[in-house]
Amino acid sequence: MTAAQTTPLQPAKRRVSRKQRRLAIIAAAGTVLALAAGLVLFAMRDTIVFFYGPTEIAEKGVAPGTRMRLGGLVEAGSVQRGPGHRVAFAVTDGKTAVKVSYDGLLPDLFREGQGVVTEGVFEGAGRFRADSVLAKHDETYMPREVADTLKKQGHWQGETGAAAPARP
Amino acid sequence: MIVEIGHYALALALGVSVIQALVPLWGLSRQDRALASVGASAALISFALVALAFACLVASYVRSDFSVANVFENSHSAQPLIYKFTSVWGNHEGSLLLWVFILTLFGALVALSRRSLPPRLRAGALATQGLVAVAFLAFTLLTSNPFRRLSPAPAEGQDLNPILQDLGLAIHPPLLYVGYVGFSMTYAFAVAALIDGRIDAMWARAVRPWTLLAWTFLTLGIAMGSYWAYYELGWGGWWFWDPVENASFMPWLAGTALIHSLVVMEKRDALKVWTILLAILTFSLSLLGTFVVRSGVLTSVHSFASDPARGLFILLILVFFVGGSLALFAWRAPLLRQGGLFAPISRESALVVNNIFLATACATVFVGTLYPLALEMLTGDKISVGAPFFNATFVPVVVPLLLFLPIGQSLAWKRGDLLGAAQRNLAACGLAVLAALALIAFTRGGPVLAPLGVGLGLFLVLGAGFDLGERIVARASGWPAMLSRARGLPRSAWGTALAHAGIGLSIIGIAAAAWSSEAIAVLKPGERLTAGRYTVVLESVVPRTGPNFRAEVARFQLFAGDRELAPVEASKRVYTARSMPTTEAGIRTDWLSQAYVSLGEAQGDGLAVRLYDKPLILLIWIGALVMAIGGTLSLTDRRFRLAAPRRAAPLAAPQPAE
Numbered sequence: 001m002t003a004a005q006t007t008p009l010q011p012a013k014r015r016v017s018r019k020q021r022r023l024a025i026i027a028a029a030g031t032v033l034a035l036a037a038g039l040v041l042f043a044m045r046d047t048i049v050f051f052y053g054p055t056e057i058a059e060k061g062v063a064p065g066t067r068m069r070l071g072g073l074v075e076a077g078s079v080q081r082g083p084g085h086r087v088a089f090a091v092t093d094g095k096t097a098v099k100v101s102y103d104g105l106l107p108d109l110f111r112e113g114q115g116v117v118t119e120g121v122f123e124g125a126g127r128f129r130a131d132s133v134l135a136k137h138d139e140t141y142m143p144r145e146v147a148d149t150l151k152k153q154g155h156w157q158g159e160t161g162a163a164a165p166a167r168p
Numbered sequence: 169m170i171v172e173i174g175h176y177a178l179a180l181a182l183g184v185s186v187i188q189a190l191v192p193l194w195g196l197s198r199q200d201r202a203l204a205s206v207g208a209s210a211a212l213i214s215f216a217l218v219a220l221a222f223a224c225l226v227a228s229y230v231r232s233d234f235s236v237a238n239v240f241e242n243s244h245s246a247q248p249l250i251y252k253f254t255s256v257w258g259n260h261e262g263s264l265l266l267w268v269f270i271l272t273l274f275g276a277l278v279a280l281s282r283r284s285l286p287p288r289l290r291a292g293a294l295a296t297q298g299l300v301a302v303a304f305l306a307f308t309l310l311t312s313n314p315f316r317r318l319s320p321a322p323a324e325g326q327d328l329n330p331i332l333q334d335l336g337l338a339i340h341p342p343l344l345y346v347g348y349v350g351f352s353m354t355y356a357f358a359v360a361a362l363i364d365g366r367i368d369a370m371w372a373r374a375v376r377p378w379t380l381l382a383w384t385f386l387t388l389g390i391a392m393g394s395y396w397a398y399y400e401l402g403w404g405g406w407w408f409w410d411p412v413e414n415a416s417f418m419p420w421l422a423g424t425a426l427i428h429s430l431v432v433m434e435k436r437d438a439l440k441v442w443t444i445l446l447a448i449l450t451f452s453l454s455l456l457g458t459f460v461v462r463s464g465v466l467t468s469v470h471s472f473a474s475d476p477a478r479g480l481f482i483l484l485i486l487v488f489f490v491g492g493s494l495a496l497f498a499w500r501a502p503l504l505r506q507g508g509l510f511a512p513i514s515r516e517s518a519l520v521v522n523n524i525f526l527a528t529a530c531a532t533v534f535v536g537t538l539y540p541l542a543l544e545m546l547t548g549d550k551i552s553v554g555a556p557f558f559n560a561t562f563v564p565v566v567v568p569l570l571l572f573l574p575i576g577q578s579l580a581w582k583r584g585d586l587l588g589a590a591q592r593n594l595a596a597c598g599l600a601v602l603a604a605l606a607l608i609a610f611t612r613g614g615p616v617l618a619p620l621g622v623g624l625g626l627f628l629v630l631g632a633g634f635d636l637g638e639r640i641v642a643r644a645s646g647w648p649a650m651l652s653r654a655r656g657l658p659r660s661a662w663g664t665a666l667a668h669a670g671i672g673l674s675i676i677g678i679a680a681a682a683w684s685s686e687a688i689a690v691l692k693p694g695e696r697l698t699a700g701r702y703t704v705v706l707e708s709v710v711p712r713t714g715p716n717f718r719a720e721v722a723r724f725q726l727f728a729g730d731r732e733l734a735p736v737e738a739s740k741r742v743y744t745a746r747s748m749p750t751t752e753a754g755i756r757t758d759w760l761s762q763a764y765v766s767l768g769e770a771q772g773d774g775l776a777v778r779l780y781d782k783p784l785i786l787l788i789w790i791g792a793l794v795m796a797i798g799g800t801l802s803l804t805d806r807r808f809r810l811a812a813p814r815r816a817a818p819l820a821a822p823q824p825a826e
Binding site: 017018021024025028029033035036042043044047048049050051052069081082084085104105107108109117119135137138139143145148 | 331
């Protein structure tokens with residue numbers, strides 16, 4: 001089917017109609033996009049979580065009660081288990097350490113001396129209550145934020161090995 | 169020797185792809201048919217060479233040839249054969265080779281589909297396809313050569329990452345890649361049309377099967393990846409709005425929009441310029457996904473260690489293909505002849521609405537995925553954008569679209585009747601609302617949004633069913649007449665109904681997640697743990713040895729209320745080669761629901777156990793499967809099998825609208 005067969009309109013009328021149609025589509029698309037942009041801007045205000053290293057918390061003056069991600073190395077010898085499934089450990093960037101409490105099961109690759117990212121609420125005075133500890137797929141993978149944090153404090157030793165993503 | 173043959177074949181494929189990219193273009197500009205048809209032979213040869221290279225890499229893996237660096241890093245002689253095989257693409261170099269393999273496979277398929285494509289379009293598309301192959305073959309050979317040798321050869325390999333030693337790896341990446349890479353075909357056709365400066369309904373008909381094919385595989389690939397993450401990671405989640413997941417979801421959204429706009433173009437010869445743009449954008453999003461996954465610029469729960477230098481190379485490829493095609497679009501699109509007109513209330517307008525909403529939804533995912541990167545470059549602040557953001561932006565955009573879907577689906581082409589379409593869906597809508605109200609009353613005090621979500625899903629399923637039913641029953645009297653009408657409906661009508669019903673099923677499964685519950689406890693043998701409807705009793709913990717791992721297996725009795733289900737086993741494994749632990753969740757399927765047990769660490773003489781009750785969760789993936797079946801049915805529609813160049817669709821018999 002071609003356009004000519006299906007449009008019984010005259011050429012003169014057709015130009016106006018084409019313009020109108022285009023305007024209507026642009027108006028509709030514009031409205032939806034504007035609404036979506038509004039939603040995005042609104043959501044940006046309170047659904048976004050900032051990432052800080054232990055030293056940055058003090059530097060940037062993070063207020064107690066702030067929801068954030070904390071990343072660094074799990075301090076060697078700091079992991080205390082129990083009672084039950086509660087866990088306490090310290091996250092350090094080599095300069096400052098933050099005490100983290102967590103109630104739940106730790107991911108498989110959680111180890112002392114290795115990189116970790118947790119999400120939760122900063123309680124002030126160097127304490128952090130995590131509600132999730134992010135899992136990793138790969139022993140040698142260091143979350144980029146953690147690597148940057150360690151670099152900033154001069155404790156970066158580089159990654160070893162290069163396994164690659166297979167879950168695109 | 170095998171390794172050298174593979175390496176050589178890959179290098180040769182690069183040369184052939186250069187020919188495939190350049191000679192047809194030269195032929196097109198000189199109006200020389202012989203030169204223009206070189207592309208087809210080149211595409212076939214290039215496919216044969218890459219297939220040979222791929223087979224050589226597979227052979228190295230199966231024979232555990234640790235003199236190849238790639239095999240040494242990702243395989244182990246004690247691995248079961250199936251994992252030796254899948255290890256081939258369980259790493260960066262090998263998965264790139266799979267990417268290129270599928271790319272050249274599509275090139276070869278286009279070269280073979282001689283009958284159904286206009287020759288100029290085919291020549292242009294093969295040239296574009298060749299250019300993409302050149303870029304990715306060069307990338308593979310220069311930065312990620314899978315055939316690099318080690319000297320001296322190590323005696324034993326380092327083993328594949330244990331998380332990947334799973335059947336999921338055998339299925340998920342190939343499916344996903346056929347989807348991702350399949351969109352390169354629609355991209356190639358769009359670029360060819362721009363070079364040619366001509367585009368019509370014929371083009372849409374030629375492109376639509378490739379798009380449907382890619383979309384169907386991408387749907388399956390995403391669903392499979394989601395199920396894999398669900399059972400392998402051990403924390404019961406199936407979608408995390410993670411950058412790596414979004415990277416595959418964005419091409420899916422754009423591809424879904426493309427399927428719909430292609431219908432409008434094919435039936436009504438309209439929306440041409442937009443469809444071309446959409447075809448370019450869909451593959452651009454696929455490339456963006458490849459960049460996000462390979463470069464590691466975004467932190468993801470699915471990330472593995474990565475190499476920034478490779479990221480830069482892919483970024484260059486991305487800039488070249490996206491920038492180049494958009495520049496070509498800006499230059500040539502004004503030359504394309506304007507399309508037909510249509511009335512504001514019609515099927516085609518409904519599909520425009522579909523496109524507006526899907527493109528907007530895709531844009532919200534895009535912003536949420538890349539905003540952290542932009543913000544860090546601008547201010548240095550590191551942020552993460554997670555589920556709350558997408559719940560607040562993506563969901564409000566998609567819900568109106570889904571509410572409108574059954575109505576748009578029953579609007580007629582050309583001049584529809586909105587009131588009539590709404591009335592036709594009254595029954596489906598009424599039943600869905602009743603079901604939602606009944607659920608609210610039944611689960612009083614529970615989450616409010618879940619029954620509404622179930623109602624929405626039900627509306628889609630019933631709407632699709634009623635729409636199909638009406639076409640079979642209307643004006644037919646008696647069973648034989650209905651049966652013959654059902655048989656006479658084009659397969660694409662069945663495909664559409666199934667795809668829409670599949671979305672409905674998935675939405676019911678997603679909504680039901682609000683009723684899931686979880687419990688954690690440290691259990692000793694004989695102790696019990698209850699979550700929702702399910703109770704487990706720890707029976708025993710026994711050690712077990714696998715081919716390349718040691719495991720502690722916990723055995724549980726499982727009860728749903730008073731009913732005893734088959735026992736379930738969950739385990740912790742330690743893979744000896746990397747001494748890396750993994751958790752294998754124990755999952756028992758109970759109709760459409762699942763009981764999900766995963767283990768934490770041993771504490772004293774107890775074992776930390778997490779139990780989930782996941783009501784109706786299987787519907788999420790069943791829905792995706794139904795969508796894919798719908799896509800396949802549409803793909804086998806009669807009009808694609810019969811499509812031939814320069815022959816208009818028969819006008820006499822009015823085709824039932826899709």
